[in-house]
Amino acid sequence: MRWITIKTLRAALTMWLVVTFVFFVLRATGDPAAILLPDDIDQATLEFYREKWGLTAPLWEQYVSYWKALFHGDFGISFRNNMDAFQLVWERVPKTALLGGTALLIALVIGMPLGILAALYKDSWLDRVIMTTAVFGFSMPNFFLGILLILIFSLQLRMLPSSGSGTAAHLIMPALTLGTGFAAQIARYTRSSMIEVLIRPYMRTARSKGAGPMRRLAQHALPNASVPVVTILGFKVGELLGWAVVTETVFAWPGIGRLLTHSVAVRDLAVVQCIMIILALTMVFSNMIVDLIYGRLDPRVRVGAGTASK
C-alpha cells in the first residue's frame, strides 16, 4: 500500500510540475492579448480582452485562479472563437483515440508475431531479415513514410484518399504511418523478452511435462514475455501522441494534433494549455497504471530496484 501511495504522490507531483511549467512558459513569452489581437487595435479594446481573458492580475494571482478554475474543470475559453477550450479539445479526442488505437493495434498485430518468430529462430536468416526490417521500420521518420504512402497510394495508384477522415479508407494510411515505427519497436522488445523467457527453467519443466511446442509457446512463454512488452507500450504513450501530431498534420486528420498545430499557429493560449495538460495527464496516468500493473505482476519492482536501467 505504501508503494502505491508513493507512486500516486509522485504522479501528483509530476502533474503539478507540468501544469506550472506550462502556465509559466506560455506566459513568459509576452502578453497573449497583444500577440493575438491585431496591431492597430485601440487601447480600450485591448484592455477589454485582457480583462476578459484574466490577464490583468499579477502573475501569481493568475496562477492561483488558474488552479482554482482547473479544479472546477474550467480550462478557460478559446481566445479565437469564444468556445469552452475543454469542449473544443474534447470534441477531437475520439478522432485521435481512433487513430492512435488503430495504430497500436496494427503495431501489436504486426510486431508481436514477428518478434516471436525472430526469437524462436534466433540467429537464423529469418531472425536477421525480421530484425533488419525492424531497424528500417523504426528509423523511418513518420512524416516521410506518410508522404511516401501519399505519393504511391494516392497520387500514383489512386487507391486511397490522402486527407480527411470520413471513411475507413481514410484511416488506413495515417494508422499505418503511425503504427509502423511502433510495430518495429514491439518486434524488438518481444524478441529480446522472448529470448529471455525461453531459457528459463519453467520452460524446461513444461517440456519435460510433455507439453507440445504450441502449448509451451501460448501458455508458458507468451504470458511471461508479454509483460515487459506491455509495460514498454505504456511508457510509449507520450511518443505516440507526439508522432500523432505529425501524422495528423500530414494527412489532415482532424484530431487533437491538428487542433494543436492550428491553435499554436493562431496563438490560442487557452486551447494549447488545455491540450498540453490533457496530454500530460494521459501520460502520467498511463505510466502510473503500467507501474501498478507491473508491480502486481512482478513484486520485485515494489522493492524499488527498477530504476537502475531502462
Added chain:
Amino acid sequence: MTALPDAAPRPTGPSRVLGKLSHVPVMVLAAMVFLIAMLGVTFFAQVIQPYDFDYIDLMNRMKPPAPLAGFTWAHPLGTDTLGRDLLSRLLVGAQTSMALSLLGTVLGAVIGIALGFLAAHKGRLWDEVIMALVDFQAAMPWFIVALAVLAFMGNSMVVFLALMALFGWEGYARITRGLVIAAREQGYALAVRGLGAKPRWIYIRHVLPNIAGPLLVQLTINFPNTILFETSLSFLGLGIRPPMTSLGQMLGEGRDYLISAWWLAVVPGAVIFFTTLSMSILGDWLRAKLDPSLEG
C-alpha cells in the same frame, strides 16, 4: 550492470574500441561511411556546394533530378520552385540538421550524466529531487511542449537548441545514476577509495571510463531521436524557418509540390531516413559489441 566485481580494471579507451573494430559487417561499414560523409557535410557544406543554397534562378525552376527526363548536369538533383539548386540546399540543410542534433545530443548527454553522478553521489534529497525531475521530464510530451514553446517564443535558435538539449537528458541521468551506484561498490572503486582518492577523482578517472559503454549506447539511441525531433519541428514550420534551411524544413516545403515535383520532398526525406537508419545500425552493433548483457 557492468558485469562482475572483477579484480583488475578492464583495458579502457581507444585500444579496447579499436580491438573490437575488426570483422565489421557490411551493413555497419556502409552505415559508418554514410555517417562520416554526413559529418563531412556538417563541416564542409559551404566548400562543397556548387551554388549558394539560396541563389534564386527563376529561369530554371523545378528541374528534375538526374535519372529523370529533362535534367541537366548543372543541377544533378534538380531545382526547387524558385530555381534554387537542390543539391546545394540539401548540403546546407543537412549541415544545419546535423550540427543542431549533434550539439543537442551532446548537451543533453552532459546535463544528464552530470545530474546522474550528482544524484548517485549526494544521495538523499539530491537524489530525490533529481529523480523527480527525471520523472517529470519523462512524463512531459516534450515534442508537444517544444512545439508550443517555439510557437509562442518565436524563431530563436537558442530556445530551439535548449529544447533539443533538454530532450532526452533523463535517459542519461537514469542510466548514469544506476551505473554509478552499482560501480561504486565494485572492487576497483573500493580499491581506489581505499588508497585515499577523492570522490571526484574516482568518478572521472575510474568510474566514468568503466560506464562509458552503456552511455555510448544511449548516445546512439538518443541521436536519431534528436534528429527526428529537429526535422519534425522544422517540418511543421517551427524550429528552423526560412531563410535558413534544414532537412525537415525542406521536406515540409516540398510537401506542397508532391504532384508536380515529388523529389523536392523525397530527396531530403531519404537523407533523414538514411541518417537515422545508419545511426541505429551502428548503435545496435556497438551495443552488441560493448555490452552483450544488453542484447536485444
